[in-house]
Amino acid sequence: MARLLVDTGFLVALYIRGDTLHNDAVDYLRGNRAMLLTVAPVIVETCFFLDVRAKIELLQWVERGGMEVCDVPSRSAFAEIALHLKKYADHDIDFADAALVWLANACGERRIVTVDETDFSLFRLKNGKSFDLVKWFAK
Numbered sequence: 001m002a003r004l005l006v007d008t009g010f011l012v013a014l015y016i017r018g019d020t021l022h023n024d025a026v027d028y029l030r031g032n033r034a035m036l037l038t039v040a041p042v043i044v045e046t047c048f049f050l051d052v053r054a055k056i057e058l059l060q061w062v063e064r065g066g067m068e069v070c071d072v073p074s075r076s077a078f079a080e081i082a083l084h085l086k087k088y089a090d091h092d093i094d095f096a097d098a099a100l101v102w103l104a105n106a107c108g109e110r111r112i113v114t115v116d117e118t119d120f121s122l123f124r125l126k127n128g129k130s131f132d133l134v135k136w137f138a139k
Contacts, residue, residue, distance in 0.1 A: 004034035004134065005104060006067060008096055009115030011046040015054040021115065024137035036067035039103050041096040043069055070103055077102055091119060
């Protein structure tokens with residue numbers, strides 16, 4: 001099954017009904033057939049923006065298998081994330097984004113749904129390739 005990385009902005013749009021991208025996120029999710037994959041820091045970051053009801057809905061959706069959430073498993077992973085933070089310090093990369101770069105390197109997946117197109121266009125994987133930004137909303 002195809003996989004697709006998920007960033008915070010997509011989840012925020014999905015779970016905040018008043019978000020300008022909410023309908024786009026819902027429509028994209030309905031048509032998506034790929035396994036969604038993210039890191040725990042993205043869940044934490046997303047929850048920062050959500051009210052309690054939406055946090056619970058997100059966590060229940062994950063629990064039902066709506067998305068696979070990977071932990072950052074080891075000290076070496078944290079070391080790699082720290083390298084990404086250092087490499088992109090001029091662009092104010094946050095921990096969740098750096099962890100997604102780590103996950104992309106770890107699993108070999110480059111396709112991502114994000115609203116943060118500027119940064120994810122800049123980030124490079126170990127093999128020098130860029131992320132493949134999946135179009136899920138109209139500009």
